[in-house]
Amino acid sequence: MKLPPDSPVASPVRRRRDWPFFAGLAVLSGAYVLLIVAMLVADLSFTSPQHLLRALASPEIQYSIKLSLISCTLTTLLSLWVAVPTGYLMSRHRFVGKRLMDAILDIPIVLPPLVIGLSLLILFQTPAGRAIQRIVPVTYAIPSIILAQFAVACAFAVRTMLVTFDQISPRCEQVALTLGCNRSQAFWRVALPEARRGVLTAATLAWARALGEFGPILIFSGATRMRTEVLPTTVFLELSIGNIEAAVAVSLIMIVAALVVLTIARVFGLRAPLERVL
Amino acid sequence: MIAVNHLTVRVGGFALADVGFEVPTGQYAVLMGRTGAGKTTLLEALCGLKPAVGGTIRLNGRDVTRLKPAERGIGYVPQDRALFQTMTVREHLAFALVIRKSNREIISQRVAELSRLLGIEPLLERRPQGLSGGEAQRVALGRALSAEPGILCLDEPLSALDDETKQGMYELLEKVQQSTGVTILHVTHNLEEADKLADRILLLRDGKVVCQKG
Secondary structure (H helix, E strand, C coil): CCCCCCCHHHCCCCCCCCHHHHHHHHHHHHHHHHHHHHHHHHHHHHCCHHHHHHHHHCHHHHHHHHHHHHHHHHHHHHHHHHHHHHHHHHHHCCCCCHHHHHHHHHHHHHCCHHHHHHHHHHHCCCHHHHHHHHHCCCCCCHHHHHHHHHHHHHHHHHHHHHHHHHHCCCHHHHHHHHCCCCHHHHHHHHHHHHCHHHHHHHHHHHHHHHHHCCHHHHHHHCCCCCCCCCHHHHHHHHHHCCCHHHHHHHHHHHHHHHHHHHHHHHHCCCHHHHHHHC | CEEEEEEEEEECCEEEEEEEEEECCCCEEEEECCCCCCHHHHHHHHHCCCCEEEEEEEECCEECCCCCHHHCCEEEECCCCCCCCCCCHHHHHHHHHHHCCCCHHHHHHHHHHHHHHHCCHHHCCCCHHHCCHHHHHHHHHHHHHCCCCCEEEEECCCCCCCHHHHHHHHHHHHHHHHHHCCEEEEEECCHHHHHHHCCEEEEEECCEEEEEEC
16 A cells, blocks of 8 residues: 555654764763762872871771771671572572562662661670670670671672572583582582682672671771771771871772772673672 | 383473383484474473473383483483583583593593594684584584483584584584484474484474374
């Protein structure tokens, strides 16, 4: 059927330009990128190498750097130890209560950090918590820092490992089963090596989250100098006594650490799982 | 020999019910059927990757219906080949023997024998990312054959290959069967593959297997 030349159906599409659309995208995304860069430049312009060196020479800050590095590393190892099997279980198996477990695993991500700290504090005042504390002092001691960091960082590591295993076809493990493997061998020899990049992403993400954790640590561990002082605590303590230069210098140390972690994640080509988790 | 009797397999809402067929030892059987007819499900049930709700599967006289995949003595080549991305071709060919804790000399002998048979000797140190479709198919075949299984299950092994590579694979599959004597069940919906390779053609239609040839 041929349409008449004046048919409204056959009328040509009105020509519209694309540039306002692209300009809108560029302005909105550019404004946010500018905000991030401006924050970093402002930090850099506020401090000087002398401030940084003075901060690094302070025994309190040296202690907090050391404690941050050790606690973040231990938290990362603990998080991987839990996240790899949890992610694998959630990705590969169906079981009763899986949806509930999935929702519970997201709680530390969405819960306000202060609430996590308060909840940990209350948990260790229960009879079971007190029993543990009779063996190992936790509250207001170094173990509380690792536990507060772990409570949040592990949730991010679990999400990363879940996405990682979801992206790996279970077919390889099935082939491994036909080749003579049991489930455990198929996991260790096939699934885990294929997930190695996801493991590294989970580790960097957990480490970065642990480094920036402040709210739960403040409530659960306190802010005692040379005892439970990690880098965010130092920033808080220096600010509270009006020593802004030292607070900015310590912030810069944390920014450098975060950038190193981000670079590691990008260099190893881990953008896909990282973006999905975030 | 593959002997399937009254086999029932359920996957979600899909079910294969009361399926039966036989493939005598050393024969090359081609299982045909439309997309979605359940060919892959049937193959996975034979391999032990999908549980049988009812019926029996006997392989070379042994009832394997309740056995784990590792205990069935089947070599399996899935449609997407599922090569291990972190392993070299040599490690693929050695994998089943390493799992069986065979000694190093036997493993290297077997790797040499298989790579010669499949024409992949120059590829032994490569990883799957550096292989063409035909090469990857040969590696998947070699991996499945390494522990000398009695049965070889191939799920649409030639579907992603160009015509020239396919011709080479026809010859290779015939050569593999003649030199190893393995019983082969090859799933496809391509008539040409069935004509070229099959001693026996099985047709899966409406949840039943009908023998069309042999």
